[in-house]
Amino acid sequence: MTEPSRKKIGVEVSIAVSEAVKQCDVDVVSAYPITPQTHIVEHLAELVAQGELDAEFVPVESEHSAMSVCAGSVAAGARTFTSTASQGLALMAEIVYCVSAMRLPIVMVVANRSLSSPLSIWNDHSDAMMVRDSGWIQVFVENGQESYDHIFWCFRVAEDEKSLHPVMLNMDGFILTHTIEPIEYWEDEMVKKYLPPFQPKFRLHPEHPLTMGAFGPPEIFTECKKAQDQALIATMPVIEKAWEEMEKICGRKYSAVETYRAEDAKTLLVTMGSFSETARVAIDEMRETGEEIGLVSLRLWRPFPFEKFRNAVKNAENLIVIDRAMVFGGPGGPVASEIRSALYSGKKRPRIVNFIAGLAGRDVQPDDFYQMVQHAKTKIKDGTEDEYEIYGVRE
Amino acid sequence: MINLDLYAPLMLPKEELFTSGHRACQGCAEALAVRIVCKALGRNSIVAMATGCMEIVSSPLPTTAWQIPWIHVAFENAAAVASGVESGLKALMRKGRLPHKKITIAGMAGDGGTADIGLQALSGAMERGHDMIFVCYDNEAYMNTGIQRSSATPFGASTTTSPAGKVKAGQETWKKNMPEIMAAHGIPYVATACSAYPIDLYEKVKRAALVKGPAYVHCLSVCPTGWRIPSGDAIRYGRLAVETAAFPLYEVIDGKYQLTFDSPKLKPITDYFKGQGRFRHLTPEAVARIQERITRDYEKLRAKCENVNK
Numbered sequence: 140m141t142e143p144s145r146k147k148i149g150v151e152v153s154i155a156v157s158e159a160v161k162q163c164d165v166d167v168v169s170a171y172p173i174t175p176q177t178h179i180v181e182h183l184a185e186l187v188a189q190g191e192l193d194a195e196f197v198p199v200e201s202e203h204s205a206m207s208v209c210a211g212s213v214a215a216g217a218r219t220f221t222s223t224a225s226q227g228l229a230l231m232a233e234i235v236y237c238v239s240a241m242r243l244p245i246v247m248v249v250a251n252r253s254l255s256s257p258l259s260i261w262n263d264h265s266d267a268m269m270v271r272d273s274g275w276i277q278v279f280v281e282n283g284q285e286s287y288d289h290i291f292w293c294f295r296v297a298e299d300e301k302s303l304h305p306v307m308l309n310m311d312g313f314i315l316t317h318t319i320e321p322i323e324y325w326e327d328e329m330v331k332k333y334l335p336p337f338q339p340k341f342r343l344h345p346e347h348p349l350t351m352g353a354f355g356p357p358e359i360f361t362e363c364k365k366a367q368d369q370a371l372i373a374t375m376p377v378i379e380k381a382w383e384e385m386e387k388i389c390g391r392k393y394s395a396v397e398t399y400r401a402e403d404a405k406t407l408l409v410t411m412g413s414f415s416e417t418a419r420v421a422i423d424e425m426r427e428t429g430e431e432i433g434l435v436s437l438r439l440w441r442p443f444p445f446e447k448f449r450n451a452v453k454n455a456e457n458l459i460v461i462d463r464a465m466v467f468g469g470p471g472g473p474v475a476s477e478i479r480s481a482l483y484s485g486k487k488r489p490r491i492v493n494f495i496a497g498l499a500g501r502d503v504q505p506d507d508f509y510q511m512v513q514h515a516k517t518k519i520k521d522g523t524e525d526e527y528e529i530y531g532v533r534e
Numbered sequence: 535m536i537n538l539d540l541y542a543p544l545m546l547p548k549e550e551l552f553t554s555g556h557r558a559c560q561g562c563a564e565a566l567a568v569r570i571v572c573k574a575l576g577r578n579s580i581v582a583m584a585t586g587c588m589e590i591v592s593s594p595l596p597t598t599a600w601q602i603p604w605i606h607v608a609f610e611n612a613a614a615v616a617s618g619v620e621s622g623l624k625a626l627m628r629k630g631r632l633p634h635k636k637i638t639i640a641g642m643a644g645d646g647g648t649a650d651i652g653l654q655a656l657s658g659a660m661e662r663g664h665d666m667i668f669v670c671y672d673n674e675a676y677m678n679t680g681i682q683r684s685s686a687t688p689f690g691a692s693t694t695t696s697p698a699g700k701v702k703a704g705q706e707t708w709k710k711n712m713p714e715i716m717a718a719h720g721i722p723y724v725a726t727a728c729s730a731y732p733i734d735l736y737e738k739v740k741r742a743a744l745v746k747g748p749a750y751v752h753c754l755s756v757c758p759t760g761w762r763i764p765s766g767d768a769i770r771y772g773r774l775a776v777e778t779a780a781f782p783l784y785e786v787i788d789g790k791y792q793l794t795f796d797s798p799k800l801k802p803i804t805d806y807f808k809g810q811g812r813f814r815h816l817t818p819e820a821v822a823r824i825q826e827r828i829t830r831d832y833e834k835l836r837a838k839c840e841n842v843n844k
Contacts, residue, residue: 166625169618193629195621199614200658207611207655211582211618214605216632217625219618237607336631343603343619345578345637352606353593363595 147321152283152310153178155322156248159290161192162330166217169197169208173227174260175312176250180222202227206234209245213238214351216342218294219245224312225252228266232273238305239274240367241352244297244337245305246290247275251412251463252312253499261500262312264412264463267440268473274371276306276378277441279412283320286310288391291325291334295381298337302374309440311413313500325389333388371442378439395444396451400426401433406457406512407489411437411474414461414503421508432512437474445481452482455489459515461508461530462495471495471527492518496530507531543732547573549601556599557591561765563772564588564671564755567729568642571669571753574739577602579638580619584612584647587678588671610651613659613668616641620664638667638743645672645686648752649710660719660748667742667749670712673757681760685710688780689827690820691812693760698815708827716750717786723749724786725794730756730772734783734794741785754781762811774806779832784839792841803828 157179170180186192199205202223213219253263280286293306386392410418415436425432435451462472470476475493492515497503518524551572558565580603583589589606592599607615620639626632648670675693676682683696687705692698696705717724723745727735742749756768775781783795803825807813
């Protein structure tokens with residue numbers, strides 16, 4: 140095991156993320172400004188302007204073109220990065236679907252922000268949930284260090300010959316992007332060791348002409364989609380291996396599903412993104428009062444880690460799933476729905492209580508988790524746990 | 535001299551980079567345009583194409599008509615994809631990850647993918663100054679989806695979404711002037727062309743490829759299916775479009791205009807309209823109005839050109 144570097148510096152997470160992109164020596168960055176993604180691309184533009192990063196910075200006229208430029212450059216064999224949020228992700232959504240089906244390994248940071256209307260620049264997961272089924276590998280990170288570390292992970296997972304999938308890193312807008320945190324940077328040597336150069340088997344080049352993005356008549360379309368589904372599921376070993384290798388390089392251990400004080404807990408909170416860090420604080424406080432409670436933090440959203448998740452909750456009687464996005468007229472939040480599906484076929488099924496909280500940046504503090512846990516108990520007692528609830532609405 | 539015209543196309547390179555076996559309609563002058571453009575681009579090229587007739591007919595899985603690298607992503611983004619390919623190759627060559635080599639990058643789209651849904655991405659790519667060519671194959675409507683009007687459909691033409699009826703006489707707006715819009719971007723090369731003039735089209739694409747920076751070629755591509763003409767008449771109508779100045783041929787090189795086809799006496803627009811199903815409903819008054827506008831536009835264009843007697 141390599142001796143991890145211990146030097147930590149206080150830095151805004153957006154800046155740390157762009158420094159990681161620089162350390163990956165990307166060839167092309169294409170982006171369109173949108174809050175709260177701006178600090179990431181501004182810093183990358185600065186690094187290019189100062190000659191610290193040798194890349195083409197393509198300042199496009201829309202997010203739709205940002206993703207389209209990325210498609211072209213990665214098809215030409217260039218390591219490619221973009222970042223967006225909210226309305227920007229909505230505008231580029233058409234191309235988000237195209238590039239995964241075309242197996243173009245783009246890395247994108249989504250600085251998660253709510254979707255209009257009403258217009259809001261603040262954080263929730265409605266943007267990411269809109270492209271849930273786009274065929275990308277999707278992760279949610281909890282804090283600044285994790286955001287920084289996962290840039291290397293994203294490129295490694297995306298470009299691996301056994302993967303060749305675009306990867307979306309979801310980090311909560313403002314809550315993470317605009318926070319100054321102590322971050323432990325990797326030495327360039329560590330990056331070199333962890334992330335091999337991008338050497339695509341297929342690329343647009345006159346020396347070996349090929350046709351990319353052909354038209355799929357009905358005789359072949361279904362087969363294409365099955366192959367795509369299988370290919371995404373088959374990235375799981377690449378994903379796991381990239382986390383294992385990361386631990387060897389920097390000493391930090393990550394996995395698809397993480398648990399905290401969950402072993403003997405009858406009740407488990409289930410969260411994704413920066414919620415998880417606050418939830419840990421809440422759990423420590425609740426444990427002190429004798430509450431048998433733990434946490435399951437879902438890091439990998441696609442491909443969904445079914446086996447790991449089922450295993451993490453196998454002894455729990457109650458799951459309190461806290462979503463950060465709406466599913467209008469639907470069965471509850473997107474994460475809760477997913478989890479119900481994942482557990483439905485099991486012999487022993489926990490009760491699932493679903494809260495939707497923290498929309499458009501509304502603060503969710505440790506006490507709010509406590510309130511939700513207490514409220515969940517009442518709902519279970521009343522037998523109303525199947526009805527989802529939007530937490531903290533002023534009525 | 536007429537005979538020379540007939541034999542000149544034989545001087546084009548023999549190698550086909552857009553091969554036969556594609557599924558274009560009989561008599562499609564757009565497929566002909568793509569074929570000639572590819573001959574001019576040559577083997578060291580990469581094409582990014584928009585969704586549309588040419589994309590659909592040339593790439594049904596698992597077949598392809600393309601002998602050069604080709605990518606299609608969506609309808610409105612051919613220019614953005616092409617600019618991405620250009621940026622990627624530029625970075626890789628500069629960083630020593632690919633050997634230095636002149637590779638021509640071409641974006642291609644129909645009139646819808648250029649003048650309507652693709653206009654923003656095209657404007658962005660041209661403004662950013664990528665070293666690329668963009669070719670618009672203009673058949674004056676959304677032919678792939680069934681002859682719906684676009685902003686490039688000429689005034690008076692009947693399409694499935696601008697049908698001629700009892701109270702309406704087809705398209706009620708004038709054709710959007712895409713070459714002028716491109717020239718207004720201040721790019722080094724803009725040209726109009728038509729596959730009924732193959733040598734002219736070939737030479738213009740060659741010139742566009744040699745330009746450092748963005749170049750735009752707007753190619754009128756007659757569509758027998760959509761224009762409702764016999765499939766053997768595409769070339770004749772392409773010529774008539776130019777000879778009547780319904781579609782004048784010219785170049786704008788570094789801001790300087792020059793006509794590449796000038797006739798001392800233009801043919802009347804009726805010669806062009808006659809036999810086209812899309813114009814058959816037009817009254818003499820409507821035709822006179824169109825003639826007036828075409829004459830005026832042509833005079834305005836001639837006034838800008840430096841190579842004509844004024």
